[in-house]
Amino acid sequence: MSYHSEETLLGAATLSAKVFVFGIDTMEPRLLSEWMSDGTLPTFASLRESATWGDVINPPRRFSGASWPNFYTGFGPGRHGQYARVMFDERNYQLGGYRPDHDNVPAFWLRESWSEKQIAVINMPYAPLHEGLSGLQLVDWGVHDNHDRAIQAWPNAMLHEVLSRFGGDPVGNCEIADRSFLEFGEFRDRLIRRVRAKSEMICHYLESRQWDLFISVLDETHCVGHQTWHIFDPTHPFYDREVANTLGNPIKDVYVAIDDALASVMKFIGDNGTLVVISSHGMGPAPAGEQVFDNILRRIEGVAAIRGMGAITAVSRVLRATPDWAQKLLKPAREGFSARVTEKFLEGDRAERHYFAIPTGDLNSGVRINLAGRESQGRVHPGEHHDAVASHLIEELHQLRDGGTGKPLVARVVPSEEIDFTGYAGSTPDFIVEWAEKSPKWIESPTVGRIEPVYIRGRTGDHRMDGIFFCCGPATDPGELETPVHLEDFAPTIARMMSLPIGETDGTPIDAIL
Ligand SMILES: [Zn+2]
Numbered sequence: 478m479s480y481h482s483e484e485t486l487l488g489a490a491t492l493s494a495k496v497f498v499f500g501i502d503t504m505e506p507r508l509l510s511e512w513m514s515d516g517t518l519p520t521f522a523s524l525r526e527s528a529t530w531g532d533v534i535n536p537p538r539r540f541s542g543a544s545w546p547n548f549y550t551g552f553g554p555g556r557h558g559q560y561a562r563v564m565f566d567e568r569n570y571q572l573g574g575y576r577p578d579h580d581n582v583p584a585f586w587l588r589e590s591w592s593e594k595q596i597a598v599i600n601m602p603y604a605p606l607h608e609g610l611s612g613l614q615l616v617d618w619g620v621h622d623n624h625d626r627a628i629q630a631w632p633n634a635m636l637h638e639v640l641s642r643f644g645g646d647p648v649g650n651c652e653i654a655d656r657s658f659l660e661f662g663e664f665r666d667r668l669i670r671r672v673r674a675k676s677e678m679i680c681h682y683l684e685s686r687q688w689d690l691f692i693s694v695l696d697e698t699h700c701v702g703h704q705t706w707h708i709f710d711p712t713h714p715f716y717d718r719e720v721a722n723t724l725g726n727p728i729k730d731v732y733v734a735i736d737d738a739l740a741s742v743m744k745f746i747g748d749n750g751t752l753v754v755i756s757s758h759g760m761g762p763a764p765a766g767e768q769v770f771d772n773i774l775r776r777i778e779g780v781a782a783i784r785g786m787g788a789i790t791a792v793s794r795v796l797r798a799t800p801d802w803a804q805k806l807l808k809p810a811r812e813g814f815s816a817r818v819t820e821k822f823l824e825g826d827r828a829e830r831h832y833f834a835i836p837t838g839d840l841n842s843g844v845r846i847n848l849a850g851r852e853s854q855g856r857v858h859p860g861e862h863h864d865a866v867a868s869h870l871i872e873e874l875h876q877l878r879d880g881g882t883g884k885p886l887v888a889r890v891v892p893s894e895e896i897d898f899t900g901y902a903g904s905t906p907d908f909i910v911e912w913a914e915k916s917p918k919w920i921e922s923p924t925v926g927r928i929e930p931v932y933i934r935g936r937t938g939d940h941r942m943d944g945i946f947f948c949c950g951p952a953t954d955p956g957e958l959e960t961p962v963h964l965e966d967f968a969p970t971i972a973r974m975m976s977l978p979i980g981e982t983d984g985t986p987i988d989a990i991l
């Protein structure tokens with residue numbers, strides 16, 4: 478196999494990394510495939526010709542935030558403990574964020590016998606800084622999932638170098654509801670600038686020495702997918718033909734920037750180097766049911782809505798129809814408003830209810846029953862009362878319809894006994910509600926009436942659980958793998974590529990690329 482030939486994009490440059498991992502957070506495989514085929518993404522298209530490639534799958538009903546920890550620890554969530562962004566604490570009815578300031582298990586590159594190796598890790602989502610790595614690590618420079626962490630680097634002097642050479646994050650927090658038309662264009666341009674800055678940064682450090690393992694992750698695909706899905710998807714309730722005609726497709730523009738970045742870094746992989754390109758998981762239209770789920774549960778139980786929720790829907794609708802100059806003027810007000818509603822939701826009045834929503838993210842929602850004897854102020858008694866409440870709730874959830882099409886909104890209600898929550902760091906939901914794929918125009922049922930979709934934090938796109946990978950190296954043959962791989966398979970695979978011991982993992986080495 479000769480992916481290093483002149484016809485391909487890999488340069489004949491000197492070897493800079495024995496194993497180079499180019500991670501992309503949340504790049505949708507279906508879009509990638511379409512744009513590889515129509516010539517939009519020439520580097521990926523050429524890579525597909527010369528690489529072993531295949532699907533990456535993540536367990537269903539898990540939070541997408543578990544995917545990179547699966548990759549970098551080599552274990553599933555049962556061991557590393559990262560399930561959900563927001564978790565419920567049954568002692569006080571509060572929702573709190575999971576903050577991975579340390580890991581239950583360390584990254585695979587920190588295992589015994591790896592300490593002599595030259596290893597670089599740039600922007601691995603969720604991974605904490607490990608001081609003392611023989612190489613370098615940059616944590617959270619311009620990333621989507623920063624968990625309010627500051628930018629950190631090892632060696633510490635690297636931080637100054639990064640900031641003086643590449644500046645600060647040109648994007649900042651991407652999760653803004655009701656961006657104006659102009660703001661969407663600016664957002665897209667800033668994301669592209671960030672991809673370019675990261676690409677330069679990666680090339681700079683790749684060149685700086687001979688690496689045994691170099692891992693970098695780009696995540697602008699994640700931001701643009703969440704925030705601009707409705708701009709190109711004509712089936713989305715927020716789609717606006719005029720905006721689409723003028724702005725084009727910001728997701729495509731960012732994917733093109735990633736394609737360019739890949740072309741730049743591939744020049745630094747020498748003849749014996751192995752390149753692994755991985756998208757952790759994908760993106761699709763956001764299920765509107767998740768964002769208003771607690772309100773749906775309130776209406777089923779017959780308790781009053783969170784004050785402000787109806788108003789935010791109305792304000793959002795008006796804002797989308799106002800001219801740009803007016804949207805700019807209203808920006809501070811609408812951001813403050815949206816933050817207050819989120820705050821209210823997080824505080825909640827859960828102790829007074831029969832059941833409430835626990836956000837599990839992505840395509841699912843969690844329901845927790847306020848069970849007497851388990852919760853400190855439980856309202857539902859175990860046994861007959863519980864069974865009646867639960868079966869009534871499930872029946873009502875199956876009555877929910879997409880108001881536009883009349884199709885059922887809920888695909889399945891899965892009891893938590895069917896889900897492996899081993900090692901989960903919060904109190905688990907009792908049911909997981911799986912939403913049907915598409916975003917409804919509105920949500921309705923005889924009991925809940927009509928509920929307008931609200932895209933909290935502006936997310937019109939949300940996670941899908943399938944990813945994709947490509948691998949090019951001395952031991953690979955071009956072609957598609959029949960069996961999908963898991964993210965935790967890469968730790969033992971990379972260990973074998975580097976002829977290093979790995980010890981216990983939940984993964985299986987991917988023989989086809991070894
Ligand atoms: Zn996300």
Ligand SMILES: [Zn+2]
Pocket residue numbers: 620621622650651652699700701
């Ligand atoms: Zn983002």
